[in-house]
Amino acid sequence: MPYIFIAPNLLLFSLFMLFPLCYAMFISLHDWDLVGDTSFAGLANYSRLVTDPLFWTALRQTLLYAGGAVPASLALGMLAAVGLNQRMPGRIFMRSIFFMPVVVSGVATAVIASWLFNDNYGVINALLERAGLSRVNWLSSPSWALPSLIITTLWLRVGFCMIIYLAALQSIPRTYYEAARIDGASALQQFIHITWPLLRPATFLLLIINVIYSFHVFDLVFVMTGGGPGFSTTVLVQYIFNLAFASSEMGYASAMGIALYALILAFTVLQWLAGRRSEVAMGGG
Numbered sequence: 667m668p669y670i671f672i673a674p675n676l677l678l679f680s681l682f683m684l685f686p687l688c689y690a691m692f693i694s695l696h697d698w699d700l701v702g703d704t705s706f707a708g709l710a711n712y713s714r715l716v717t718d719p720l721f722w723t724a725l726r727q728t729l730l731y732a733g734g735a736v737p738a739s740l741a742l743g744m745l746a747a748v749g750l751n752q753r754m755p756g757r758i759f760m761r762s763i764f765f766m767p768v769v770v771s772g773v774a775t776a777v778i779a780s781w782l783f784n785d786n787y788g789v790i791n792a793l794l795e796r797a798g799l800s801r802v803n804w805l806s807s808p809s810w811a812l813p814s815l816i817i818t819t820l821w822l823r824v825g826f827c828m829i830i831y832l833a834a835l836q837s838i839p840r841t842y843y844e845a846a847r848i849d850g851a852s853a854l855q856q857f858i859h860i861t862w863p864l865l866r867p868a869t870f871l872l873l874i875i876n877v878i879y880s881f882h883v884f885d886l887v888f889v890m891t892g893g894g895p896g897f898s899t900t901v902l903v904q905y906i907f908n909l910a911f912a913s914s915e916m917g918y919a920s921a922m923g924i925a926l927y928a929l930i931l932a933f934t935v936l937q938w939l940a941g942r943r944s945e946v947a948m949g950g951g
Contacts, residue, residue: 687927694921699914711921721922723897724905727812731901732880734816735823739876740869742820743827748861750828751835761832765825772822776889779818780805783890808898811891815899818886823879827872834868835861870941874934881930902926 694711696704715721746764750757767775782789783804791801804814838861846856884903887893893900893908902922910919 690920696917698916711918724900724902728901735819736876739823742824746828747831768825772885776886783814811899
């Protein structure tokens, strides 16, 4: 009986996840231009990754993007959750405001952000000029294009992190804080010794989800910068897209996709092992 109930999910998973993954592995071992027949290439596509400078550039840009977006999303999400977990007027409305960007599509967000960060008539540059500051070439400067994407990502992801942290905060028994206050613990000490340790499972979950999101980012980059200027915002997924559908190198693009999948899988496993060791250490203490 249980297998009957999970059969629809297994069918959808196999159709949209397992089969495409297996087929991508098959294509990665071949040369294919999307039109003609495939020809077996063995591991040539994988060996090409090592010597492709654009692959390493895209990987570096992806890591920089993740390194900027993920810690900031977690920190701001936790800060918002702690603040909006307090008794205050209008906190339900404020929670809705913070969470609202999460339900907006990435493409719509990118279009709005492109208008806000526009070099010539953008709202942000207009505000900078009113404050007596000089304009910034947000999307046309190699130095500012990636930070613009990170700022837009924060607008998207902080609300999601806030909701998860908020749920975790509300699951902490209030008696812990009452006992700490009786012992004379300050608000900072309560956060360090009670809140932060009990938020570790939520932090682990959000770290994995946000890293995967950062490694898969495409819509923001495609709409806002197109990978430019130059290759300053070219991330792995966009490079894979260009190889597959602009250059018709489906075999090489599939090999790069498998490499990205392996990278995310390795990170997830390492984080899981680190989380398990931390739980064991805390239990032993």
